[in-house]
Amino acid sequence: MIPLPAYRGAEVGVMGLGRSGRAAAASLAAAGAHLSVWDDREDLCREFGAAEPFEPSGLDRLVWSPGIPHLHPRPHPLAVRAEAARVRPVADISLLIEAMPDCRFVGVTGTNGKSTVTALIGHALARLGLPHAVGGNLGPAALGLPALGPGGIYVLELSSYQLALMTGPPFDVAVLLNIGPDHLDRHGGMHRYAADKARIFENRAAAIVGEADPWCRRIANRLRAQGRAVTAIGDDGPALPGMPGLHNRRNATAALVALAALGIDSGDALEAMSGFGGLPHRMEPVGEICGVRYVNDSKATNPESAAFALASFERVRWIAGGQAKTDDLEALRPWFGRVAKAYLIGAAQGPFARALADHAACECLGDLDTALAAAHREAEPGDVVLLAPAAASFDQWESFEARGDAFREGVRGLMGTAG
Structure with missing residues (x-):
């Protein structure tokens, strides 16, 4: 406390x-x-x-x-x-920063990837033996974190909701990974959503920005025009075991740059990041049956996040659908060629089927159990059965975690049958 x-x-x-x-x-x-x-x-x-x-x-x-x-x-x-x-x-975050003036604060935000980067930075700090605490939107609430002594490092995942309420002292290191359409009903549109994300850079925090999307590029350019130093997140980061895909290379790069901004040698930081296997429900390898891999990316609750998942594999049996944040799957279009078949579930199955027409084979199956059984039955060696819903879970599940847990348990049941 x-x-x-x-x-x-x-x-x-x-x-x-x-x-x-x-x-x-x-x-x-x-x-x-x-x-x-x-x-x-x-x-x-x-x-x-x-x-x-x-x-x-x-x-x-x-x-x-x-x-x-x-x-x-x-x-x-x-x-x-x-x-x-x-x-x-x-926000409670503001009270935390005010209360601990002798500590350092790393803030991480973005539409996708912020939990992974926050946890990866925390993992590295733990391996390095540095006093730290991880929380905010991930893990313990800000004011439920332990009180650290002078020089302690708080690593905070920040949602757009939290940033909209932020006031007061700055972060020492601020990371903005990406911006895509999400939570627009809570912000009144993309411009307000992006503006709330950009609030992480108020008060001269060290700025680290992923510039792969136009919203982040605009924010980075505006910071540079103000005379701020901006470090871009590149695509050339390390490929960590258990974290496939270009987006995870970007996540690793963001963590490395943030650790460097804290004064940590890049070689020491890279070594400390090793052994991090990712977070549950985020490109989580669940198992393999007869040459078919099963991957749980239940946290892919919007098309942009699901696109990262599809881009990571060559041939996918894709389980998608739920409570759609949008029926627009344009962000996924470059990867439709990798979809052997889409197995659609939930309230979004009809709109998603229409969006996929003429692009990929698909079938509306209603629920996760039925979709998993069908994908398992039809998958061939080398395929990946991927849960990357591109939609929220609330039409059928209380959370994306519950949905991912159900997928994991379903796969384990299939593994038991296969064994």
């Missing part, structure tokens, strides 16, 4: 009682703040004894959980009252 002595006796509101809100409330209560809490879920309010929404007027700080929309798709009533009272909602 992060100590927050500056808030002793302060009037603080916490909006949202999920993972980050609970950690914020615990840290603030331990500091002796006068705390008011609320959530749009009645069960969470009952758990915390909150009978009615608090009024923002008179608050010294309003900590807003990033999972609760405050401006889009429509302004939250509490956010409207906060604006009228001139109380700005802030």
Whole structure:
């Protein structure tokens, strides 16, 4: 838990009682703040004894959980009252950075790949024996992280929701991997989404930018025009075992550059990165049956991320579909030739089938179990059965993790039968 002595006796509101809100409330209560809490879920309010929404007027700080929309798709009533009272909602990340001024902070964001890069940097720091903590959008909430001593390094994955709420001191190292359409209902469109991502570079942080897409190139060029030094993320990074694909070479490059910005020798950093096998549900090798490999990329919840997965293999039995963020599969078009067949599931199966017409063989199969069984039955040696849905999971699963777990268990069942 992060100590927050500056808030002793302060009037603080916490909006949202999920993972980050609970950690914020615990840290603030331990500091002796006068705390008011609320959530749009009645069960969470009952758990915390909150009978009615608090009024923002008179608050010294309003900590807003990033999972609760405050401006889009429509302004939250509490956010409207906060604006009228001139109380700005802030993220828990801001309180962490304020509370630990003698530490260094690495922020990592991007539409795709940010969890992998965050975890890879953390893995290398652990191998190097440097005091650090990893969290934010990945792992523990910011204020639930351990308090590090002077020189400690916090490595934080940052969502666009968190960045939209950020205020205060800068990151020492800021990494922007890529930007593609995602969460547009929460930001009011691509321009606002990109602008929120770019907030990671406020206050002169060392800027590391992937320039493979036009949105990131524009941000990098704007930073250079301001006289900022920008390090581009190239395609020539190391190929780490268990992390196939060009996108993972970019991820490795981003981690190397970030470690260099912390003053770590590149040779030491590369050695420390070895042994990192990737994260679950992100190009995760699950098994091999009769020369057919099975790969779980359930975290590929948008077409751009799924395109990285398709580009990594020569011949794919592709399981796709779910709750589509978009029916536009244009980002995948260059890789349709690698699709031996698409096995479509969920609410998006119809729109995806129409988008794939004349490009790849496909079949609408409804659910994951049926699709996996069909792909297994039809796969030939050398094929890859790939779960890369290009869609969210919420039409059939509570999370992409649950969907990926089900795929993994299904493959293990098939391996048992084959054995």
